[in-house]
Structure formats: C-alpha cells, structure tokens
Amino acid sequence: MAAAPTETDPFLAACAGQPVRHTPVWFMRQAGRALPEYRALRGDGSILESLTHPELAAEITMQPVRRYGVDAAVVFSDIMAPLWATGVGVDIVPGVGPVVEHPFRSEDDLRRLRPLVAGEDMPWAGETIAMLTEQLKVPVIGFAGGPFTLASYLIEGRPSREHQSTKALMHAEPELWHSLLQRLVDLAVATIEDQVAAGAAAVQIFDSWVGTLSAADYDRFVLPAVTRFFDDTRHLGVPRIHFGVGTGELLHSMASAGAEVLGVDWRVPLPAAAERAPEAGALQGNLDPAVCLAPWPVVAREARRIISERPAGVGHVFNLGHGVLPETDPDTLARLVDLVHEETAG
C-alpha cells in the first residue's frame, strides 16, 4: 500500500500544518453585506428565515468564492440558527445583532433549550451544504457558536460590551451556568455533526466574545465545556478552527481544548500566538478588518507584514482577525486574495 497522499488542497493542507502550493485565504463573513450581489439577493427580509431556502443560502455562500477566488467557502448561516430552529425566540435585528425575546434568567429557562435533531429541526442546513459540495471545487466550512458567546446572547438578550449579566450569572450560579453550557455544547456538536455529514470539510467554532474573560475565569467557566466539544467532534475527522476576539491571554487554554487550528484576532502578532499556544498545528488570521477600509498600499503593506512575520513550523490560513466590515470595498478583498496567493506561491 502506498503512503497516505499528501493533501493537495491548500486550505486543508494548511489546517494540517502540511506544505501548501500557496497560503490559503478566506474571510470570516465573506458572504455578506460588503457584496452588492448579496444585498441585491437578500433584500430586507429576515436573515434566519433566508437560511431555510437552501438554493438562496447556497448562492449567497458561493458569491464570494466567485468574486474573490478564496480557497474555502463558509456556509451562509448564523450562530443563532440552531437556537432559533429549536424554538428559542430570537431575531437578527439589522444594525443591532441577535435579540432574544425572553433572556435566560434561571433554572426554568433551561427547559426552553431542547436538543437539536438537525435533520428534522433544520433540514435546510444540510441541504445547503450538500448543494455546495456538489457545485464547488473548494472546501466548505461549517460553523457553530461557541458556548460562552451563545450564553451571552441568551443571557444579555442582545449584543453587550461588558457581558455583565452573563458574568454575574456565571459567578453567582456556577451550576446553572455549567448546565447551560452543556446544552449549548450539545447544540454545537449536533450542528457540526450534521454539517460534516452533509459534506463540510472543516468547521469553525465562533466563541467570538470569550476574550472578555480573564484567563482564570475562562479556565474555570468555559474550558471544560469547550474541551468536551472538541472531544465529541474529533471522530468526525475534519479540521476544527477555534476562534475568538481579544483572546491574547486565553490562547494557551484555547489551544489545549483540542482544535486543530487556532483563530487569532489582529491584536496578537502570529509569532506571539504560536509561542503562547505551541499545541496549535495551524493558525488562522489576522489582518485587522478595519485596515481593509484603508487605501490599497496600506492593505498590501499590512498583509505583507503578517506574511513575513508568521512563525515557521506551523500552518497558516490567511484570514481577517474578525468578520468583513460591511463598508469594505469588494475589490480590496479580491486584490488581497491575489496578493496572498502571489506572495506565498512556492
């Protein structure tokens, strides 16, 4: 029998820390309001409702692949979708974000969080991914919300700068907190299993707001749950990307949870990230999305800085440090993909 073939898809190879023909690029929120074709197609309707139309969701997912030439397609969805699909009253309010009808307050609210039966509750999610894998040559990335971030939306009822109600509940009622996180991890595991079954070649866990915690609180209140997520999805055999914003002091803990790839925001230089998280086989990031609003020479300079600084011996998936800002000029992102490909071809 021959040795296992070297992975030749740049995105999957980079996730595995293997040699690549060029550094792969994708952008968080690449399918979205920065694209005129997205705005034209989506109109003003509910985002969550739009997800139930697989052809629409697949088309939106493919728009940035065509436009930018990125190396992976991230499925058009929302981290609140599984909660919504299981009956939690939530809406994505334009200009605000997720707004939860009845914020999570007490033990009683646990009963409102029932397990996800993906094929029944959100059959459209798998159908969208199945369509995409049929039509696309690049890998499709599925995703789910991380437990702290989903808990924060449920508890605060809306986006929050301080996450104070979330932290107050976490500290005052640690058993209730851990029960809540267990349910949210169950939800994430079921979501991801369904996405991989439908053909997703990689997944990302967005624990976007976890960087608001001190390392001591992260280790006590989030790490056990997120470690269970990675334990329970390891058998799926796809690379898992673990991402949050402002996580400079958490990278060591986050990497210990078990992801193959660690997503890093723009605040932490990649060499510092590699030093703090030696377990990470690959890093993803980390151009400041706001830099993409600058004139092209600035974007090019910053992209080159990231490429030249990145540490040896660890895979690299080029991405922004957070989602594409709606004001971004699509041409900038198209040029950025070309620049990364050219600078790293070898």
Add this chain to the structure above:
Amino acid sequence: MAAAPTETDPFLAACAGQPVRHTPVWFMRQAGRALPEYRALRGDGSILESLTHPELAAEITMQPVRRYGVDAAVVFSDIMAPLWATGVGVDIVPGVGPVVEHPFRSEDDLRRLRPLVAGEDMPWAGETIAMLTEQLKVPVIGFAGGPFTLASYLIEGRPSREHQSTKALMHAEPELWHSLLQRLVDLAVATIEDQVAAGAAAVQIFDSWVGTLSAADYDRFVLPAVTRFFDDTRHLGVPRIHFGVGTGELLHSMASAGAEVLGVDWRVPLPAAAERAPEAGALQGNLDPAVCLAPWPVVAREARRIISERPAGVGHVFNLGHGVLPETDPDTLARLVDLVHEETAG
C-alpha cells in the same frame, strides 16, 4: 541635609514603587451611578454642565472617599470636558456615552479644535481640585483623555465597537491624523498642568479604547503622540498612570512612552504585564468590574488571587480593570477596600 523622606502616603508610595503600609486602593469611576448619594445629588441634568459647579463636583468626588475609604480621590470630571469647554459640540448622552454634534472628517475640522486656556476655559476644574485638596487627606487624582480615545469619539461621533472610521482616517490620511493627535495631546497637557497646579497629586491618562489597535498600528499612529504627552508633563513631578482596555499586546510600547504607572485591565495577569513592560515602576489594576456583581465570596477570592499573583519588585495600586459598573452594590466595594487593606497590611 537629611535624605529625602520616604513617602508615607500609600498611594503615592505605591506609584513610586516604594514600600507601603498597605496596598492602596481606588476605583475608576468610583464617583458615579453605583452610589445612591451620587444619583440623589446629580439628578438628571447634564454631566458636563454639572462640572461647572465646583462645590457639586467636589462633593461628588468626596462621596466614594467617605463611603469606601479608598486611598485616593479621582476628581469628578469627564474626558470630553476640555473639548466641550473649548467649543466642540458634545454631549454625554445617558445610556450611550459621548455624542459629538459634528464628527471630525477633514482638515477643515482641525480649526474647530483650539488650544485650551484652562484657567479661562474651565476655571471650575481648578477650583474643584483646590477645594478637594483643602478638604481631603488622601491624594487627588486628575485625568485627561488619551489621544486615540478622544480622536475616536471625535471621528465616530459616538462610542464605537470597531472604531472603523477612526482607523480608516488614520490609515488614509496619516498627516491629518498626526495633526489631530498633536492637538489632542496639547489639550491633555494643558488639562493636566492645570490640575496639578490646582493640587492634583497624580494624574491618569485614559486611552481607554487604544486596545483596538494592533501593536504595529499603535507604534506607528499613537506612540509618538503619547510619548510627547509624557515628555511634556514630566516636569510636573507627579506620578502619571497610563491606562487602556484590552492592551495586552501594547503594554511594552505603552510603558516605553514614559508613565510611572501602567494601568492594566482584567484580561492580563499582573505577572504577564510586568514581564511585557519591565520599564513600569508600578502596575495598577486589575479586578474585572463584572466580578463585583458576584456574591462576596467570589469577589474576595478574585481579589486574593490578584494580590497573591502580583509580581515582586514592582509597585501595585489596587483598582478594577475598568470603571465601576452602575449596577455594583456599594457595600461590595467597601468590603473590597477593607479586604485589600487587611490582606496587605505589613
């Protein structure tokens, strides 16, 4: 002539990295909505207008000193006050924050930023501090807004999560950006000079939102201006505290700017801060303000963790990692002051 006496005031001694009889404590935004006596006294009027009444501002400043037994009084003011006093249309909108009538957009807007003549533009500021130094036994801390943070409010026109217009202007028009920052540093220097002349024994520069920048952007776009601020205020001979939120990757640069004390938010453990910023003679922080909403045993545990973890050989001023949250129970803060004093008495 005898040797200079060892400073015996705990706050000033800690700022100088000298031995203390107990670790000093104060809280950012200790004078504010968490206190019922503050809400009773302030009512619903404009914060900025209230600053023009020295007796009122002094009384508000003294309320937390009486209630909590803190080791320093931070003058009741607002970082936007000098801009407001020099004619920039700005209001502090309850539940929102600073809202600027005509956001800063171009070269023309520079003309709207005139130099501060503190005794003429805001005579009440000095009068308030003079009253306080007469009536209080603890040092009075003055403060000013840091240049990035003031620039962000001017450019965005209101509080912002992404600071994207600020970064866009910074990258697209670096000369205009540097001119803007020079004016804002001039304003901060004049503010601080006036406060020290009136009796402030220490000052803090709040560059609260600078942690949104990558280290590369900080070094290029903010460090020169803030270094000039510290150069130009060194002759005043008072300790200067340099504070921002989410500055884990900036601490080395921030410390190089020249402050005596580096303020650290709750994300960065104090030993990590000392390692990244060996120039800092003292550190200030860093209990998560949201922890103060938790039951007392949690607050006590976290305060003890910070005290036990702190590095040797560097001064320590105990504080929160950001301002007191309005929902905080004042009794918790009073107990916290007692706990820090008792645990560190020696």
